[in-house]
Amino acid sequence: MELPDPEAASAIGAASAVRGRIQVPGDKSITHRALLLNALAEGRAHVSGAGLGGDCRSSIACLRGLGVSVSRDGDRLTVDSPGSGGFEEPAGPLDCGNSGTTMRLLLGLLAGCGRFAVVVGDESLSSRPMGRVADPLRRMGARIFGRGGGQLAPLAVNPASLSGTRINVPVASAQVKSALLIAGLGASGQTRISQPARSRDHTEIMLAAMGARVEIDGAELSIEGGQQLDPVDVDVPGDFSSAAFWLVLGASHPDARLRIENVGLNPTRAGTLPVLERMGARIAIDANPAGAEPSGDLTVESSGLRATDIGGAEIPILIDELPVLAVAATQAEGTTTIRDAGELRVKETDRITATVGNLRAMGARIEERPDGMVIEGPTPLKGARLDSHGDHRVAMAMAVAASIADGESRIRDSAAVDISYPEFFGELGRVCAA
Secondary structure (H helix, E strand, O other): OOOOOOOOEEEEOOOOEEEEEEOOOEOHHHHHHHHHHHHHOEEEEEEEOOOOOHHHHHHHHHHHHOOOEEEEEOOEEEEEEEOHHHOOOOOOOEEOOOOHHHHHHHHHHHHOOOOOEEEEOOOOHHHOOOHHHHHHHHHOOOEEEEHHHHOEEEEEEEOOOOEOOEEEOOOOOHHHHHHHHHHHHOOEOEEEEEOOOOOOOHHHHHHHHOOOOEEEEOOEEEEEOOOOOOOOOEEOOEOHHHHHHHHHHHHHOOOEEEEEEEEEOOOOOOOHHHHHHHOOOEEEEEEEOOOOOOEEEEEEEOOOOEOOEEOHHHHHHOHHHHHHHHHHHHOOEEEEEEOOOHHHHHOOOOHHHHHHHHHHHOOOEEEEEOOEEEEEEOOOOEOOEEEOOOOHHHHHHHHHHHHOOEOOEEEEOHHHHHHOOOOHHHHHHHHEEO
16 A cells, blocks of 8 residues: 655645535544444444544454455445454454554454454554553453553453453543443443543444443443344444534634534534534534434534633543644634643644644744643734644644635645545635635
8 A cells, every 4th residue: 555655745825715515524433333343243234424534444454354344335334243252363463553443442342352363553553552441451351462561552462351340541531431341241240430521422322222231320331241232234424523624614714604514413522512602603503313323414604703711521522623623712812721631642643732833833822731722812824834743633723724824834744634534635625715
């Protein structure tokens, strides 16, 4: 496979107007779970509207390595699985690419499946903390070994018998919680998980649809081992994290109206929506009541934005959108503070440093903090040389900033958007008038 050239840069000039209708890719988080959870169930399932960026393609490749058949027809995937008891021992390493979701959920899947496997990732993923998943899995009896005292990939998972236990998760993380719920299905007894705050609940919703019983009490969950899953067809709504870039572009640009169709509106995922609304963004919601996951169409128009404080319990449900919310803050009246977001430093790149450095190069009045940033607005942005640092969220956030800036910007390693939204720059060119 030919790898993208990190030195390649996309040139983006100011948009005189922003108009159009957009269909964002299928929700990345739901697609991962539809693939991995249906792999645990014996039989066939269809996943329609799937997100097919690089991260989800990594999940597909890993499942194929375990002997699960995943076929594709457009954005419709068919999963034929022998069930967890029928997984094959992989002939080679399972490559998670750049996908932290793939690696963390896969560790939960592999921990008790009775097969030896090695999971690897790219340079960025190999530096990201996996101990937050591996350590609690070890408490359940998993035998996981790796670099950095078992904290970093590559990680080897040996066959083991798991026992349910009580686990306190120090950071609210949907990936960690989901890995433990998946492992809990294959453990003896009950697994209880306590989080400091609620995190995205796509896994709980899908497990219930597949016939599993998950007890939920606020931020605490429990699951009994030994439950068998039934395969389930999944209609994947549009990815809210991808939609957030268009919402910020529409609200921040002085001459804009965008309609984003069929977007997932799960409140544990769409935390950016109420933040933008309290900043004064003009967003109309046309809800679709059908489906296990709430969804609908969003229409955003040019808005007079005001500053806000972002932190606390809302951080886990909007963590991926914070770089683009920082862009919105540069156009908002007053001082915006983003706090309690130290998790940004262990994403695909250090998103705090990357966001602050790029926006400062564009003339933003922005200060880096250990757990976030402080932004003074409104400030006219100017074109600059920007760097995605190989991070898809940073690349798209800076493209939004470039579209409202004066002059031309060039974004290094813009190809990073392939991780979640391969069509992003084509859509940007379509809706932005030169």
